[in-house]
Amino acid sequence: MRLAAAALVLLTLTAAAPDLSGLDFVQRPGTLLPMTAPLRDASGAATDLARVADGKPLIVDFGYFHCPTLCSATRDDLLGALGQSGLHAGQDYTLAAISIDPAERPQDAATALRDDLARYRQPGAATAWHFLTGSEAALRVLQAAAGFHARWDADLKQFLHPEGLVFVSPQGRIAGYQFGYENTAAGLRRNVTLAAAGLVAPAANPVLLLCFHFNPLTGQYSFAITKVLRLMAGITVLALGALLASGIRWRKRRERIISD
Numbered sequence: 001m002r003l004a005a006a007a008l009v010l011l012t013l014t015a016a017a018p019d020l021s022g023l024d025f026v027q028r029p030g031t032l033l034p035m036t037a038p039l040r041d042a043s044g045a046a047t048d049l050a051r052v053a054d055g056k057p058l059i060v061d062f063g064y065f066h067c068p069t070l071c072s073a074t075r076d077d078l079l080g081a082l083g084q085s086g087l088h089a090g091q092d093y094t095l096a097a098i099s100i101d102p103a104e105r106p107q108d109a110a111t112a113l114r115d116d117l118a119r120y121r122q123p124g125a126a127t128a129w130h131f132l133t134g135s136e137a138a139l140r141v142l143q144a145a146a147g148f149h150a151r152w153d154a155d156l157k158q159f160l161h162p163e164g165l166v167f168v169s170p171q172g173r174i175a176g177y178q179f180g181y182e183n184t185a186a187g188l189r190r191n192v193t194l195a196a197a198g199l200v201a202p203a204a205n206p207v208l209l210l211c212f213h214f215n216p217l218t219g220q221y222s223f224a225i226t227k228v229l230r231l232m233a234g235i236t237v238l239a240l241g242a243l244l245a246s247g248i249r250w251r252k253r254r255e256r257i258i259s260d
Helices: 002-011 049-053 071-084 106-119 136-146 185-196 226-259
Strands: 058-063 094-099 129-132 151-153 158-168 174-179 209-211
Touching: 049 058, 049 094, 058 071, 058 136, 058 185, 071 106, 071 158, 071 185, 094 106, 094 136, 106 129, 158 185, 174 185
Parallel strands: 058 094, 094 129
Antiparallel strands: 058 158, 151 158, 158 174, 158 209
């Protein structure tokens, strides 16, 4: 059903695509993140990733709190999967949801954090989940080190950016990445475990979600899921082809049996 729906949506993507060049996660395993880049927590207090991590594996989620498309949905998926992972917030990991919008303020982070804590009541989350904002300079440094590339679209007044997670070791090194919409409990547990041991995970699947909004005025569809839709549509075509080929072989076999 999902594949069929994806194929149907893909057929509607007839408008010219906007320039999405350079919107990617360039995987940089082993790279040291600038853990002391200045940020603000949801209360407005000065902080940085070193204090947020507190010597534990760190999950970094780049997005922004007023995102009209996928940011909140992928964060929901992440928080739900964490609740099923067996990982204990504040003991096994800490989480940094970092706004890529320098115009967002601690109040925006506080609202998003309060809503998420109310919906995902996980022990330790109140002190282990950190929703952070920062200056353009600090955010640029962090994103560059993580290989995260985003761009502001002046026409749509929103950010075009990839979706994914960065796993950081207690020493501040990038241990791995996880891309896509459906974060699994097993995948999170594996990446956090590797980060805790200071190990680097194999390169993640490069299929990315791009967060990008549908514009009803111009008729241009959202490219938040275009790459995934293309992949799913390709899989659907292959599956249908295999089914058709199987049907043809069965019919020929039946005709031979009847003729004999």
